[in-house]
Amino acid sequence: MLPKFLIADNSQELPDNIFVLHTESPRFLVKFNLNDITDKNIETFWFDKAPNDKKVIEEFIKDSEEFLINELENQENFLDEEN
Structure with missing residues (x-):
């Protein structure tokens, strides 16, 4: 089973972006x-049909943002512990 969210990047082609x-x-x-x-x-790219309800879409995006912020904070804390 995959996690609900995954982080992806392409630092060679899009160095200022994370997905x-x-x-x-x-x-x-x-x-x-x-x-x-x-x-x-x-930008949001849909692999499946996007929900018709804008509030549902906003909630998905908010959850994605919170996930990313938490993951970056966890990574920062992990790196701080190593030093």
Whole structure:
């Protein structure tokens, strides 16, 4: 079983962006700006049919953003512990 969210990047082609992949239905990918993760000018790519309800879409994006922020904080804490 896959985790609900995965982080992806392509630092060679898009060094200022990071992606969060939602693996459950509806599957989608959210493109975040690494310089400002909370920037609302994000792109969402749908692998499945996008929900018709904008509030549902906003909730999916909010969950993706929270996941990314938590993962980056965990990574930062892990790196701090190593030093």
